[in-house]
Amino acid sequence: MNQTTAHPAHLQHHFTDAHQQAESAKLGLWIFLLTEVLLFGGLFCFYAIYRSWNPDMFHNAHAFLNVWMGATNTVVLIVSSLTMALAIRSMQLGRRKHTIVFLSGTVFLACVFMVIKYFEYSHKIHLGQLPGKWYFFEGIAGTNPHIFFSAYFLMTGLHGFHVLGGIAVITWLIIKTSRGSFSPEYYTPIEMTGLYWHLVDLIWIFLFPLFYLIG
Amino acid sequence: MEHTIPEKHYLNEATGWKSWLMTLDHKRIGILYMIMVMFSFFLGGVFALLLRWELISPDKILMGPEMYNQAFSLHGIIMIFLFIIPSIPAILGNFVMPLMIGAKDVAFPRLNLASWYIYVIGFCFAVYALFTGGIDTGWTFYTPYSNETTTAVIPILTAAFVLGFSSIFTGLNFIVTIHKLRAPGMTWFQLPLFVWAIYATALIQVLATPVLGITLALLMLERVVGIGIFDPAMGGDPVLFQHFFWFYSHPAVYIMILPGMGIISELIATFSHRRIFGYKFIAFSSLGIAFTGFLVWGHHMFVSGQSDLAAVIFSFLTFFVGIPSGIKILNWMATMYKGSISLDTPMLWALSFLILFSIGGFTGIVLGTLSIDVHLHDTYFVVSHFHYVMVGGTVMAIFGGLHYWWPKIWGRMYNETLARIAVVLIFVGFNVTFFVQFIMGTQGMPRRYYTYLPQFQGMHGFSSIGALIMGVGFLLIGIYLIHAIFKGKPAGPNPWRALTMEWETPSPPRAGNFEGAQRLTHGPYDYDKVVPENALKQYKTL
Numbered sequence: 001m002n003q004t005t006a007h008p009a010h011l012q013h014h015f016t017d018a019h020q021q022a023e024s025a026k027l028g029l030w031i032f033l034l035t036e037v038l039l040f041g042g043l044f045c046f047y048a049i050y051r052s053w054n055p056d057m058f059h060n061a062h063a064f065l066n067v068w069m070g071a072t073n074t075v076v077l078i079v080s081s082l083t084m085a086l087a088i089r090s091m092q093l094g095r096r097k098h099t100i101v102f103l104s105g106t107v108f109l110a111c112v113f114m115v116i117k118y119f120e121y122s123h124k125i126h127l128g129q130l131p132g133k134w135y136f137f138e139g140i141a142g143t144n145p146h147i148f149f150s151a152y153f154l155m156t157g158l159h160g161f162h163v164l165g166g167i168a169v170i171t172w173l174i175i176k177t178s179r180g181s182f183s184p185e186y187y188t189p190i191e192m193t194g195l196y197w198h199l200v201d202l203i204w205i206f207l208f209p210l211f212y213l214i215g
Numbered sequence: 216m217e218h219t220i221p222e223k224h225y226l227n228e229a230t231g232w233k234s235w236l237m238t239l240d241h242k243r244i245g246i247l248y249m250i251m252v253m254f255s256f257f258l259g260g261v262f263a264l265l266l267r268w269e270l271i272s273p274d275k276i277l278m279g280p281e282m283y284n285q286a287f288s289l290h291g292i293i294m295i296f297l298f299i300i301p302s303i304p305a306i307l308g309n310f311v312m313p314l315m316i317g318a319k320d321v322a323f324p325r326l327n328l329a330s331w332y333i334y335v336i337g338f339c340f341a342v343y344a345l346f347t348g349g350i351d352t353g354w355t356f357y358t359p360y361s362n363e364t365t366t367a368v369i370p371i372l373t374a375a376f377v378l379g380f381s382s383i384f385t386g387l388n389f390i391v392t393i394h395k396l397r398a399p400g401m402t403w404f405q406l407p408l409f410v411w412a413i414y415a416t417a418l419i420q421v422l423a424t425p426v427l428g429i430t431l432a433l434l435m436l437e438r439v440v441g442i443g444i445f446d447p448a449m450g451g452d453p454v455l456f457q458h459f460f461w462f463y464s465h466p467a468v469y470i471m472i473l474p475g476m477g478i479i480s481e482l483i484a485t486f487s488h489r490r491i492f493g494y495k496f497i498a499f500s501s502l503g504i505a506f507t508g509f510l511v512w513g514h515h516m517f518v519s520g521q522s523d524l525a526a527v528i529f530s531f532l533t534f535f536v537g538i539p540s541g542i543k544i545l546n547w548m549a550t551m552y553k554g555s556i557s558l559d560t561p562m563l564w565a566l567s568f569l570i571l572f573s574i575g576g577f578t579g580i581v582l583g584t585l586s587i588d589v590h591l592h593d594t595y596f597v598v599s600h601f602h603y604v605m606v607g608g609t610v611m612a613i614f615g616g617l618h619y620w621w622p623k624i625w626g627r628m629y630n631e632t633l634a635r636i637a638v639v640l641i642f643v644g645f646n647v648t649f650f651v652q653f654i655m656g657t658q659g660m661p662r663r664y665y666t667y668l669p670q671f672q673g674m675h676g677f678s679s680i681g682a683l684i685m686g687v688g689f690l691l692i693g694i695y696l697i698h699a700i701f702k703g704k705p706a707g708p709n710p711w712r713a714l715t716m717e718w719e720t721p722s723p724p725r726a727g728n729f730e731g732a733q734r735l736t737h738g739p740y741d742y743d744k745v746v747p748e749n750a751l752k753q754y755k756t757l
């Protein structure tokens with residue numbers, strides 16, 4: 001048996017073949033995504049409970065979020081999911097240059113998202129629309145409006161950390177791709193990062209209406 | 216027959232401390248875990264003995280009330296988060312599970328090593344908390360007290376948070392390993408029952424632990440930043456913390472007990488030399504326990520002011536957990552019935568488990584009954600029930616498993632006589648310690664109290680004697696097990712004549728586990744078809 005064909009460089013010794021390795025990696029990533037959903041699940045619970053207790057306050061407080069910035073960010077993230085999917089497709093077809101372009105596009109859009117978030121956050125901090133005991137804004141009717149901003153900063157903040165994590169990983173993918181580590185036969189890391197990125201996108205798609213579009 | 220230790224095995228194929236700290240071999244990682252986890256068990260045990268010492272008298276002997284609060288908190292936190300949750304999966308699951316399914320390693324060896332380092336980081340935070348003000352919240356960190364006490368809450372929460380990630384990564388690794396790395400031809404129903412139990416455990420680890428993570432993070436933010444979520448003064452709800460906490464921590468008690476049940480299945484089959492009775496029932500009851508475990512957390516909160524309807528439903532659902540556990544017990548009994556039982560040390564641990572866990576399980580039903588729980592809530596009855604399940608159940612299983620696989624792990628056998636004496640000491644000591652606590656509980660002795668009424672003097676003293684007996688027993692085990700590593704008689708590949716795949720390797724196994732691809736030749740419990748010998752892959756067919 002020819003060792004080099006049986007065990008290409010990216011295949012670890014305890015797997016019998018590349019297929020088994022790729023399948024394992026994918027299953028592992030799906031389970032990881034499940035833990036992410038449960039992590040955010042705790043916060044969604046937090047949101048649901050306090051909104052059901054203070055429906056009017058939540059409604060009054062949400063009016064102080066900028067719907068246009070939120071909507072722009074939603075579009076930005078959806079487009080970034082598209083560029084991520086295109087990056088995977090390009091690698092499947094062996095077009096390394098296109099992969100790099102699309103990955104860079106994804107990083108760029110993620111940065112746009114964070115910049116917009118930065119402006120939103122700094123405006124809120126300036127006005128004192130802050131979580132918990134830091135809250136000093138006056139002008140939101142209802143009991144304990146600081147709870148709304150606790151939920152807002154926690155959930156969008158945790159989501160923001162996931163965006164930053166995505167930026168780091170995708171940047172690493174760009175470097176690996178330009179070094180020729182991936183091929184149409186082996187691109188599992190790109191595919192898996194894609195799945196992660198779609199989840200980050202999906203969570204925002206829930207956060208946006210829950211905070212910005214309370215009817 | 217005289218056996219020898221093979222010339223090359225996983226313990227000596229690479230040498231130097233670096234070969235251990237950078238190892239990707241699941242067997243070595245299992246041993247790294249064993250060192251840390253057993254050290255934690257020792258620490259938690261020292262706190263237990265100090266507590267029992269103090270409780271000999273209602274007056275001060277060793278420590279004042281504040282110290283006492285710290286001691287029981289640390290006993291709980293160390294035993295739960297550092298010892299019992301990681302114990303079986305991380306030590307024996309790591310070492311044995313890949314061997315049992317004929318795999319060369321777990322699916323993600325680097326993640327496996329990372330889990331250990333994360334565990335060590337968590338351990339360091341816990342020790343740091345111990346030396347910087349301690350912790351007096353109990354292992355449950357209930358708000359609002361945990362938000363107000365001046366002790367080192369943040370370091371200990373960080374410790375539990377970090378340890379949670381270690382647990383998640385181990386669970387994730389095991390699920391993928393069991394799905395994807397089974398030997399060719401090994402179907403789900405040819406898996407040893409220990410593997411099923413580890414699988415069910417891993418599911419809970421992955422599904423419940425993230426919720427603990429976010430809960431502890433929220434509590435830290437509450438303390439540091441003051442986000443108001445659990446603080447009633449700011450419109451928050453302290454009971455919400457209890458809901459979040461028990462949503463993890465009830466399933467977590469199944470993280471603690473399920474792998475123990477897996478070990479017991481192996482021990483009972485091996486030492487009864489009989490095909491396990493009701494294989495599928497045992498396998499699926501593990502999943503059943505894992506599932507129902509997510510629906511009963513409210514039984515910890517019957518007196519917290521949750522709605523009466525919720526309390527009734529939680530009480531009712533709690534009874535359902537008894538069904539899969541009962542199924543297991545009955546199937547184990549049926550396996551032993553008319554088996555040719557040999558009473559080697561691991562089997563003695565298994566029998567202890569059956570008796571003690573049954574008592575623990577039945578008293579769990581008592582506590583799950585809403586009306587009775589209102590009376591027994593926060594008494595020694597709860598303490599005793601919990602210890603019957605966790606020590607009488609899980610710890611018996613851990614030591615059963617350690618004694619069972621010790622010859623596989625180190626290639627050498629321990630002193631059987633001392634080992635049997637130790638089981639008896641632990642069994643007797645355990646019952647002396649905890650049985651009276653049921654009685655004290657029904658008479659109204661509240662848990663976590665530094666002092667007590669004179670009427671409890673006798674029973675508290677009796678209980679403390681039991682703790683001392685157990686302490687001596689565990690010390691003895693430590694001594695002869697460590698002695699066996701260096702001086703024990705070579706055990707041979709299959710000293711118990713078992714049929715699961717880990718016994719098809721030499722003891723200790725090679726670094727890559729199996730030469731070439733492992734093939735399945737018989738089922739894990741085919742004792743009615745073949746008789747194994749204590750030699751490599753030698754069987755007599757019946």
Ligand SMILES: [Cu+2]
Binds near residue numbers: 464465511514
């Ligand atoms: Cu419970």
